[in-house]
Amino acid sequence: MPRDGRRNRERILDAAESLIIDGGYSATSLDAIIAAAGTSKGAFFHHFGSKAELADALVERYADADVGQLRAALASVGEQADAGARLLAFLDWFIAGADELMGEQSSCLYIAVLVERELVGAGTAQPVRRAVMEWRGAVADLVRRADAERGERGAVALSADDLADHLFVTFEGAFLLARATGDASHMRRQLATLRALVAAWLA
Amino acid sequence: MPRDGRRNRERILDAAESLIIDGGYSATSLDAIIAAAGTSKGAFFHHFGSKAELADALVERYADADVGQLRAALASVGEQADAGARLLAFLDWFIAGADELMGEQSSCLYIAVLVERELVGAGTAQPVRRAVMEWRGAVADLVRRADAERGERGAVALSADDLADHLFVTFEGAFLLARATGDASHMRRQLATLRALVAAWLA
Structure with missing residues (x-):
């Protein structure tokens, strides 16, 4: 041992x-x-x-890997000069990896934890909240820079924090859509839909 | 009895x-x-x-109510002449009801079913799939009409079916975001984010 x-x-x-x-x-x-x-x-x-202690360790490890994905995506777009292009390239990074992600896992550990209120109450979802905050901070920063750059173009106002959260929402919702329909390509397609909407917002 | x-x-x-x-x-x-x-x-x-038989009846009833919400929203916007305005008013209907929805339920029955593959395999998620298809058909029709109306304006192409599915994705993802953060207002804010992105796409 x-x-x-x-x-x-x-x-x-x-x-x-x-x-x-x-x-x-x-x-x-x-x-x-x-x-x-x-x-x-x-x-x-x-x-x-206990099983609960295993769950805590599991979610901790999963959230660390999730934040690792965020950092890898940020690093991959660090060199883009244009803030709007950087935001779109950031989303492209996840679209490019979507099919591989769905080949590796059929859903998301976050969903399995969040669906059981007793686990959430016991603190097992704490690393999920921490990961959500990390993603929100980094993505909202990309959004704010892109928004500042576009200046007065476009009339549609958006909360940068809410748009940042919408990436989490798209990931989790797409896992469920894929499960409901049996079609794993929904992850890629839903991320591409978000990318198209963000591109329209930036245009 | x-x-x-x-x-x-x-x-x-x-x-x-x-x-x-x-x-x-x-x-x-x-x-x-x-x-x-x-x-x-x-x-x-x-x-x-059995408990499984209860689950089947439960999901059937829940999906019927869900499709009922879709029909009520469609009926509420039936009189708008402009297809783009109709799509936005359709989304507004859900934004207006979001806080009440979150006051009534802390998450979504669909998530509780979809997260357990054994239930999905046993057919319990079948009504979820049926509801997804009903929503997709009706919302994609709204999207297609709005898209046709905007003609050559805007350069960003979108799949109407995928954008329609994105409403399901936003609902389910926002339930999970609300659970992760303990903040029920995320449902309203995420629906409003989708509405703002769609408005930018239509502009």
Whole structure:
């Protein structure tokens, strides 16, 4: 255990993440997670005190990766001089990755946590809120710069914070639309729809 | 039972809907539903063969009410001559009702069903898919008429079906954003953001 304990912990987190994203939190039993991770109950409880503790670690890890995606997208558009072009290139980065994302996961861990008020009340959704705030801050900054640049063109006023949040809304809503229709291409298409609307707003 | 059997069935559905929207499907026990409905196990099984059968009836009823909202919104804007104004007035109808909606329910039954793949696989999400198709058909028609009317103005092309789906995406994503942040006003603000983007697209 000491030598590959860390690897075992990651394997449990990986198995749990996949099962919970697919089937929901309460619908996924600890036994199913332990079986999918190819480990034992003893090994599980060596790493996590309870299923709830596993959930906390899972959401923490997922939110970190989510904020990592935000930073990667920001870094990829850092060199664009034009603020409007930078905002659109930022959205393009997610459109380009949408099909791969949907090949890797059938939904979003955030949804599985947020749908259960008891988990939210216990603080398990705290990293989701933190990630939402990080995204809002960074994307609203892109929006504000693009808005300042366009000056008096266009008459439609928008809250930069709300438009920034609309990216989170589009991601989460598109995961659900894909699940409802069985068509994973909705993620790419919904992000492209948001991009087209933002382009119209900037024009 | 015969005389107010129907009322008892509705009471069970109401209690279950509220508990499941709040806490999730698998996280809500049958005992909790029976207690909240103020009924007995015997009365429950008089109306529903199982919890899964209750879920089917619940989603069916919820989707019917959802399509009813679509029809009410369409009826309210039927008299607008200008197709672009009609599309915007259609969105205004939902913005005007957003705070009341969030006062009545903390999330959406669709999310509680879609998050559990086993329920989706068993066909419980079938009415969700049907509702999505009804919304898509009606909203895409509004979008197409508005798009035809604007003629060559504006250079940004959009899929009418995808923009129609974006209303579903905005509703579901905003429910999750409200849950993540604890701020119910996000529903109104996200719908208003979509409305502003559509207005910019039409301008």
